[in-house]
Amino acid sequence: MSDTRVLLVRPYSRSVYGYPTTPLLGLGLLASILIKAGFKTMILDLRLKGYGNENLLAAITDFKPHIIGFSASSFDYLNAVNLCGIVKKNDSSIVTVIGGPHTTMCPEKAVEPEYVDYICIGEADKTISEFVGAYPDKEKMRQIAGFGYKDGNKKYFNPKPEHIYDLDSLPFVDFGLFSLDKYRVGKNLTLPLFTSRGCPYNCCYCCSYLIHGRKYRPRSAQSLVQEIEMNVRKFNTKNFTIADDAFNFDKQRVIDFCNLLIERNLQIEWDCPQGIRADKLTPEIARLMKRAGCKLLAMGIESVDPDVLKMVQKGETIDQIKAAIKAVNEAGIISKAFFLVGLPGDSVEKIFRSIKFFKENKIYIPRYSMIVAYPATGLEKWVKENAGWYYDPYDYVTTHNECTDDIGVQFDTNDFPGKERLKIFRYAESEAEIWLIRNKLIDKFGAFTGEILALPFHLKIFRDILRLAFKLNIINVYS
Numbered sequence: 001m002s003d004t005r006v007l008l009v010r011p012y013s014r015s016v017y018g019y020p021t022t023p024l025l026g027l028g029l030l031a032s033i034l035i036k037a038g039f040k041t042m043i044l045d046l047r048l049k050g051y052g053n054e055n056l057l058a059a060i061t062d063f064k065p066h067i068i069g070f071s072a073s074s075f076d077y078l079n080a081v082n083l084c085g086i087v088k089k090n091d092s093s094i095v096t097v098i099g100g101p102h103t104t105m106c107p108e109k110a111v112e113p114e115y116v117d118y119i120c121i122g123e124a125d126k127t128i129s130e131f132v133g134a135y136p137d138k139e140k141m142r143q144i145a146g147f148g149y150k151d152g153n154k155k156y157f158n159p160k161p162e163h164i165y166d167l168d169s170l171p172f173v174d175f176g177l178f179s180l181d182k183y184r185v186g187k188n189l190t191l192p193l194f195t196s197r198g199c200p201y202n203c204c205y206c207c208s209y210l211i212h213g214r215k216y217r218p219r220s221a222q223s224l225v226q227e228i229e230m231n232v233r234k235f236n237t238k239n240f241t242i243a244d245d246a247f248n249f250d251k252q253r254v255i256d257f258c259n260l261l262i263e264r265n266l267q268i269e270w271d272c273p274q275g276i277r278a279d280k281l282t283p284e285i286a287r288l289m290k291r292a293g294c295k296l297l298a299m300g301i302e303s304v305d306p307d308v309l310k311m312v313q314k315g316e317t318i319d320q321i322k323a324a325i326k327a328v329n330e331a332g333i334i335s336k337a338f339f340l341v342g343l344p345g346d347s348v349e350k351i352f353r354s355i356k357f358f359k360e361n362k363i364y365i366p367r368y369s370m371i372v373a374y375p376a377t378g379l380e381k382w383v384k385e386n387a388g389w390y391y392d393p394y395d396y397v398t399t400h401n402e403c404t405d406d407i408g409v410q411f412d413t414n415d416f417p418g419k420e421r422l423k424i425f426r427y428a429e430s431e432a433e434i435w436l437i438r439n440k441l442i443d444k445f446g447a448f449t450g451e452i453l454a455l456p457f458h459l460k461i462f463r464d465i466l467r468l469a470f471k472l473n474i475i476n477v478y479s
Contacts, residue, residue, distance in 0.1 A: 004135050005040045006031075007065035009056065011083055012046045013076035014401070018470055019049045021185050025192040025243055026100070027071050028173040030128050036171050037129040046083075048182045053086055060090055066135055069097040069120070074374070074397035077102040077110065084115040095135065099124060102398075103148075104211045106375050109394055111148045111155055119148045122160035122211055123197075125170060163213055167197065168223040172230060180235065190239040191231050193270075195219050195257075199245045201277075202313045203302075204378030205343070205371060208245055216249050221256035228261075228268060240270040248276045254285055258292035271296035275338065278324035279316045286331035297328050298336035298365075304357040308345040313378075325361045337363045339432075341425040342371040342409070344382055347416050351424045355431050364439050366432040370407055370425050372397060387411045390418060433463055 008027045027043055034041040042063050044055060059065070068087055070080040077098070084096040099120030103110040111119045118141070124131075127146045134140035142149055148157040164170065175191055183189060196218040199208060228240060248254050261268065275298045289297070301321055303309055309316065328335040339354050340346075358366040373379040375393045383389065389411050391400070396410045407425075409418040437457045442450030456462045 002037075002039050002133065004067065004132055005042075005063060005065045006034055006132055007042050007044060007059055007063055007068045009044045009068060009070050009080075009083065010047055011070055011072060011076045011079035012052070013073070013079060015047070020045065020047045021183055022190050022192045022241060023175055023178040023180065023183055024071070025173060025194055027069075028175060028177060029170065029194075030069075030124060031177050032171045032174045033125060033128060034132060035174065037133070039129070039132050041177075043177050045178070045182075048179070053083070056083060056086065057090060060087065060094070065094060067095045067097065067132060069099060071100040072098055072102050073100060074102040074105070075401040078398050081113045081116060084113065084117075088115040095141075097131075097147075101207065101211060105207050106394060107148050107157055108155065111150050111157075117149065120146060121148055121157065122146050123163060124161075125164050126161045163197070163215070163217065165217055167217055167219045172227045175231065175235060188239055189235060189237045190241050191235065191237055192241050192243050193224065193227065194243050195224055195247060196244050196249070200249070201246070201315050202378075203315075204312050204382060205340070205373070207374040207377050210376060212245075216246065218250055218253055221253055221260055224257055225260040225264065225266075228266060229264070232266060232268065238266075238268045240268055242270060242272045243274055244272070245274060246277055246280075247272050247274075248280045248285070251280060251282075251285060255288060258285075258288045258294075261292040266293070268293045269295050271298075271334075273298050273336065275300040276324075277316070279320045281324040281327055283327040283330065286327040286333060290331040290333050294333055296334040296336055296365075298338065299324060301337045301354075302340045303343055303346065303350065304354045305345065305350045308343050308350065311344045322361060325363060329362055329364075334364045335362070336365040337367065339366065339368050339428070340371045341368060341428060342412075342416065342421050344379070344386065346371075348420055348424045351428050355428055358432070359435065365436050368425060368428045368432055370409065370421070372400075372410060383411045387413045430460070430463070433467075434458055437463070437466065 008031055010024055010027060024043065024045055031041045031043050042059065044059050046052065046055060070083060072080040080098050087094050087096055095117050096115060097118045097120060098110065098116055103119040104121050107119060107121050124146060127144050131141060131144045131147060134144060145158050145161040148155065180189055196216060197212040198215045198217045200214050200216050231237060270293055273296060278299050299321065302312065302314060304318060306318055325335055337358060341351055373383045373393055374397060380393050391408065391410050400408050409421045412418040412421055434454065434457055438450065438454040441453045444450065445453060
């Protein structure tokens, strides 16, 4: 066993969903890989309630790591940079690394801060053990695929490692590395699963392909059920959530997965909150998923205007989306849908139509987000050619999200100006929130009483109180 010790950290970040309710899947997998390779590894999730910089300093004192790796999205990247500074000022010999979506998307800028020694680009499953194993030889560490660094005024980026195609060869995530009680909602513990990587579609606003590529790489149904069985026994939980971008791309794999769950009588509950493909869902598969314990399916609808869907290369039609929602609802599964405000070709009138759409099609949980043109995406290129920036793409993604007091508008067009975008976004957001609260109350008290009890929530102050209770994990009305 190597004496090299690795601390993996998720920085603090504000979230519209409150404190985290599932442990970290990506860092959990990397930690499991490192432990299997013989390296002492610890995970620290600074998003948890009551956690702060003092927890990081305590971990440095007690665990004495040689390498600290931070996983960061664009929205918490600056927090990771700040933590690198805290680490270096505490012990300059510790090697600091930032990985995650942001460093893969924006390596040139992400590597610049003084206290960031390395960035990780792309998937690190194959190379993380090589990188740690090369410590403390700086020259060897600088040669590992998928890592970038700076030397004086020059920046260096090694090629991305090849993707792993046999995902069944990866170890199961050891959730025992986490303080699992911190993630419970009441007595319930939900554990995440990844079942595939890569998305073959070409939605212009999506940046996930930069990390996982466009080739769809699935795990086998057998491997998934084995992992679930292990976690049921080990952690006495019956709740799982699937973190895929396109869980149902392979229909037969979904059928095999569901049949195995049913055959082994696991009686778990699971959901797909990230989104499934509407064009890949049939009523028969929806009913089978319900029998196998599925309780919620989300879809990225984005827009209900056919021309907008074509412009963003969604690859789905409105009729396919309607059919999928109907299949989910009729199967008795909670339907959830994501809508985007401000896509190419969008307008106030089209957002109003989307509000009417989610009500007419009885989508249980509608969600609205302001569109973001991430660097290196097709949408960024479209904005440069067809719209006007309010914020530089890089600056926006590192400083704005839906939890900021002023989300702002990153860009606008002549026929959909910024003030209109923000106003209709806030209106759609409130309509979706009221609709969900109404649905929850009707479920609990019946149609007539539920409608009456929902009336006060048309006032923002009541929704704010409810949202605060949700963020504190007191209730789960927004899930």
